Every structure is written in structure tokens, then in C-alpha cells.
Amino acid sequence: MTSLPSSVLERVHRDLVASFESFIRRELVPLAAEVPEPVDGPPRELRDYVRKRSAALGFYGAEYPERMGGAGMPLTALVQLHHAAGASGCALAPYALAGPDGPSWMLTHGTPEQIETYLVPMVRGEKLRCLAMTEPGSGSDAFTITTKAERDGDGWLLSGRKTFVSNAGHADYAIVIADVAESEHDAGGATAFIMPLDHPGLRRGQRYFGMAGEPLFELVLDQVRLPMSTLIGGEDGIGASVEFAMDSLAYGRLLVAAQCNGIAEYALRAGVEFAQQREAFGQVIGSYQHVQEHLVTGRAGVETAKLLTLACAELVEAGEDSGGENAALAKLVASQTAVDVVDRSLQVHGATGYVRGHPLEYLYRHVRMMTIIEGTSEVQKVIVARSMGLG
DSSP: OOOOGGGGGGSTTHHHHHHHHHHIIIIIHHHHHTSOOOTTOSOHHHHHHHHHHHHHHTOTTTTSOGGGTSOOOOHHHHHHHHHHHHHHOOTTGGGGSOOSSOSOHHHHHOOHHHIIIIIHHHHTTSOOEEEEOOOTTOSSSTTOOOOEEEEETTEEEEEEEEEEEETTTTOSEEEEEEEEOOOSSOOOEEEEEEEETTOTTEEEEEEEEOTTOOEEEEEEEEEEEEEGGGBTTGGGGTTOHHHHHHHHHHHHHHHHHHHHHHHHHHHHHHHHHHHHHOEETTEEGGGSHHHHHHHHHHHHHHHHHHHHHHHHHHHHHTTOOTTOHHHHHHHHHHHHHHHHHHHHHHHHHTHHHHSTTSHHHHHHHHGGGGGTTTSOHHHHHHHHHHHTTOO
């Protein structure tokens, strides 16, 4: 394809992105080729190796300060790295970057001890975390919390159930959101705790598998006793989890949008290449208008989503998206575009793309979750509608 309009906004971090893409091609693509698509995703040892290797090169946890082992990269650079991971088509590339949940709550609100004990090893790729927020009776209404945290001497007792917890099969610790009852001592409300996943009071309950094979877990907390030092932000963190989450939502949504754009670009490229080579009725199928319609519409969607995501990243980076509506709009457009473009490219491939083992068949299953994670498309629409004065 010719030069793309979005390349104008990608010039600032071009060398960084090129270096990351080289790492993927040189080291990760050969590794991924040796691993079939297992139900649980790549083996844990391989994921651990990719994280540590990427951290050593300065990519994993790149947004964190250099004193923690990060590179202090701005959001606009992170967006382009996550885009590159998605566009590579390499199953291991997403593991080379920290998750899309934005700046860690520990970075923005954690105590020095919490940062040193939990966050620094994570940035170095030595530890992995997960977020235990969703409960059986909640979903988009994430802060409807029934898990309780009660004071118990010099610590806390947590009881409840969390569900659809990704990474819980591999993570070293979880950030658990529990409700602290209002009292004369505590303001009460949703509160974040750090919980080691080998805690004796914790039990992994039901195990779910997503359409693309990603394992999700239920975590059952039965009188889990945690010391005061695990309360994120110390005493000031009681009831502050909603505030903590708001700080990181825009970042997380933009990184998901960037990954979606990368996936859509990869699918579009695959569709174009196939249409240029596949022949039917004596000519390549790319010469037929109905095939062209799929691919041209796909390109328009990819470029629109990329330009929107890059522009919104600059707004968030400049502190001009306090309500998060721009990040919500970017995530909404990018995730729905990715679903559409993957579908169009698979249609161009026909039965070839439908067969299990083809990259587009996997992406068709994988990309569907992008309209759900980090807030469903419907939630993003509510945020955008409110910014327009519609409720």
C-alpha cells in the first residue's frame, strides 16, 4: 500500500517503533513459529522469557520511570508500540508490553514500600499482576462491590468472589477491590488491596475459556487476612479505588485502541496480499469490485481509527481529556473497526481464512473481546453521550 495519512503523526517515535518491530521479527516471530496454538496460550516459561527480554531492551513497562527500570516513555510512544505489536501478527508480541490497564495504581498512589516490593519487579518483567474487580453480579457496573474488607486488629479480613480475572493462572499477585464499611474510623467505599496469589485463604474457583482460548478465573476469598501494608495508598486509600481507576482508564482504553488498530492493519494487509495473488475466473480477485469494496472500506476504517487514536493520545498526554471522553471514543471506534476489518478480510479469503489454524480465523475469535474489555462499546457510548450533554 502507498504511504498512509497516519504516518504523518507517527514520525516522532519512528526510530523507537522500528527498533521494537525489529525485536519482534528477529526474536519473537521465530519463537512463536515453534509453538502451536494451545488452549491456555503460550507456555508460562515462554511468556516469562518474553517479558524479561523485552524489559532488558527497554520496551516492557516502558511508561514507568527510569528509576524503576522503565524508560519514561510518553503515552504517544506507548500507543505506537501497542499498535506495532498488534500489526506484527506475532502471538508473542503482546507479551512484550505491560498490560493495557494504564499507569499502575501503585505508581500513582502506592507507598514507597509497595512500589519497591511489587511494582519495580513487575516493570523488570520479574513479576506479573492481575486485577480482581469484576464480580458475578456486576460487569460494566464494576464498582458494585459485594466483596467485603473488615478491619482485624493490625490487618484486614477479605471475603467474597471475583470472576473473569485474566492472568490469574500466571500472576504473582492481584490487586483486589473490596468494599470497606463506613465507620467512625473509615470513610468506607471501594478500596484496593495487594494480595499474593499463593495466599492460603485464596482459592481459584471456576475456570473459563474465552473464544480465542484465553483462560479466565474465578477467585474465592474466604477470610483472607492481609496486613495493613497491602492497602494501596495506606489509610488514605480507603474508599479511593474509583479515583484510582479514573486515573488509568484513559491510558488503558487508548492502548486497547492502539492494539485494535494494529490487528486491523495486519488483517487488511493479509486481505490485500491474498487478493493480489488469488485467481478466479481467469483474473486475480482483487480486480473484482466487491472484493475491492471490502478492502477499500477496511483501509478507510483503519486510517480513521489510527488518526483518532493518535490525536486522542496527544490530548490525554497534554491533560486535555479530563473526562475521558476522547479515549472512550477512540476505543469505541478502534475496537468496532477491528472487528469489521478482520471480518472483511476473512470474507476475502473465503474458506481459506475460515479454516482452524489460519491467522484470520484466530483473529476473528480474538478480536471480538476488544469490544468488551476496558469497558464495553455501550459504556463508551454512554461516556461520549454525556460529554455531548445527552444525559
